[in-house]
Amino acid sequence: MPFAPFIGVNHHGQSILLGCGLLFSEDSSSFIWLFNAWLTCMYGCAPKAIITDQCRSMGIAIERVFQNTKYRLCFWHIMMKLPAKFGAHTQYKSLKQTMKNIVYNSITIDQCDYEWMRMVDDFQLEDSDWLNSLYRERSKWIPVYVKHHFWAGLSTSQRSESRNSFFDDFVHSKTSIKQFVEQYDRALKRNIEKEMKLDFQSYNSSLSVVCGYPVERQFHSLYTNDILRIIHNEVAGMLYCEIQNIQQEGPTHVFDVLENILGSAGETLRDVWLKVHYTAMGNFVKCQCKMFEFRGILCRHILMVYRRMKVDQVPERYVLNRWRKDLKRGYQSITNIYDFDVFESQRKRYNSLTPMMHLFQQLASQSEDNTSVASRLLEDIIQKLMLDFDNSSTSSTPATNPPTEKVIHSPVRVKARALY
Structure with missing residues (x-):
């Protein structure tokens, strides 16, 4: 059966499996069913952007179901x-x-x-x-046409294909549906463990700064280590950039930045000219390369201009929450089979509140009056819940028994049980 995974990018820049489907065929009606199933699971929330190969039937389904989604083809x-x-x-x-x-x-x-x-x-x-x-x-599909939208750095669908190869460690052509579900959960557990390990590393170990530039230190305190490595690459890339000319256009300065780029092996350096627009009021900045719009990370050309203009703190608008190490992700509260028993009841309560909160937000955002009333109600409820939490935490005693993890059978054991 065709395997259709939905692959995204987490706060470490790593691939994350958002969901998947098993299809009977790869015609447009099958993909329409798949995408409608996605909307049902996601309470009507469609992907903001999606990349696929040149599958015509998939394109028809996307245009019909995800009408407001930015859609592009994998140029690879x-x-x-x-x-x-x-x-x-x-x-x-x-x-x-x-x-x-x-x-x-x-x-x-x-x-x-x-x-x-x-x-x-x-x-x-x-x-x-x-x-x-x-x-x-x-x-x-051509990058220059799509890079003004946010794609979290994705240019191809190779992450989806690499995720398919990832499942090769858990399933094969003889795997039954029952085995697939069990092994699918096991594969997800490996992903979760990997992400938790990266979270721990980002909180408890810090990378060395490249040059000690204040903007670099600002990102060091906010972003995960994997994203910091990209920041480091841009900071180091400033060595190959030079501001050649500055023009004034009203309140905006236009910088001509020359970058020396070394191509693949055997190629010589080539010069690339890029324009960076900078407005002192609010420190607004925009580069012709569109790296921030496309990847959510400030490019070396903007960093050059900020250093030239003695800007030591990047405005909040250029610090994306999706790359922060201190942001709690909603998907981390979803119940799964790897939860410790002590957390299971709490996450079940969380999941029961989720659809009601989505409906609350939709109704409250219909008008200014609704939003004002909803805000007052939430403030009262939050204050009451926080007061109850403080009272309960002072009177409760910590648990002494360590949580027990649910048993996950190994691939060999699962396969043997099916065979015998």
């Missing part, structure tokens, strides 16, 4: 088709390099369109139906 899958489509071309190597340069290195949409048309003329590809279809759908 598209580029992998180049040998099959143009391998017989007499100038294939040059054509491949030209197309890769357009897809990966275009800074602006106008530059991308110009270089694409030039490529079509130079290699006489006017009659290529595949290439023409790609150009018509360029707003769904």
Whole structure:
């Protein structure tokens, strides 16, 4: 049966399995059923963004069910088709390099369109139906067209494929449905343990700063270690950047930043010019590379401008909660089979309140009056609950018996039980 996983990114930048489905077939009706099932499980909350391969039936289902979701195609899958489509071309190597340069290195949409048309003329590809279809759908896959939306750094669907290979350690072609459910839970347990380990490391160990820049130290106190490594890469990348020119446009300064980029092995340095707009009032900043919009992390070009303008604290708008190590995630309170018994009743109570809270938020947000009334009610309820909690905590005694973990059978034992 086709396995359809929903893969996201957690606060460590690691892949997280949000859910999955087993389908009878891969036609549009099956995907429509799958996406509607997702909406049911998520109380009507659709994904903000989704990446898939060039599956036409999946695209039809997404446009019908997730109408307000940003939808793009995996450009890695598209580029992998180049040998099959143009391998017989007499100038294939040059054509491949030209197309890769357009897809990966275009800074602006106008530059991308110009270089694409030039490529079509130079290699006489006017009659290529595949290439023409790609150009018509360029707003769904070429990075320069989609990087102004937030994708948590995702550019391809390879995380989904790597997650499929992750399950190879737990299931195989002979696995029954019953075994799959049990082994699926076991695979999730490994994910949860890995995330808890990363949480512990982020709280209890700190990475060394690269240069001691105050902005860098600010992120050190807020972000997880894995995200800090990306920040470190951008801080180190400032060595290859240089501000060449500054222009004034009203209250905004426009910086021309020159970056020296070293390509793959054997390639020489190439110069890339980028414009950074900076407004002193509020420290608003925007870079032409769109790294913050796309990945949620400030780029080296913005850091260069902040250092030039002596900005030592990044405004809160540029510090995303999704990368913070001190933020409590809602999915961490969901009951699962790996919970200790001592926590199970608490999480069941939490889950029973979740749908009511969603309905409360929807009704309260309908008007300003509803929001005002709901806010007053919540404040009264929170104060009462906190008072009750303080009274109960002072009168209660700590538990002396350690929690016992539920038994999770090994893959060998599960398989043996099915066979015999």
